[in-house]
Amino acid sequence: MITNTSGALLTVRKKGSIYYMMAGGKIEKEETPLEALIRELHEELGLVIAPSTVTYLGIHQTQAVNEANTWVHATIFHLILPETPIVPHAxxxxxxxxxxxxxxxxxxxxLLEEFTLPLWLKNKKSQ
Incomplete structure (x- = not known):
């Protein structure tokens, strides 16, 4: 879950998909979930982030929207970015x-709708 300092929630859309999702991706062999996040955010968005800027939120499993008969097993973190332009890569x-x-x-x-959206909306109510 990436938000900016105004509270907006970053979503990404893969080529050929209509669905918006959180940035991130699959864990490679011998990577931790946090290491995978840092690598994926660099590959997908050109971001360079320090592990200390990321907060663990939880895990969630759900059906993938772009791959039939596939389940997503996700570890979700939160990162707050300054309001700067983000450009899609990969x-x-x-x-x-x-x-x-x-x-x-x-x-x-x-995954975004079931796990992240309720947390994000809860943050709005507490502001």
Missing amino acids: ELEEVKWLTYENYQQVPLAH
């Missing part, structure tokens, strides 16, 4: 910042 086609006003108009992947 297999990503688009980056979209969701706001509390526009998130309902965007088709979301299951």
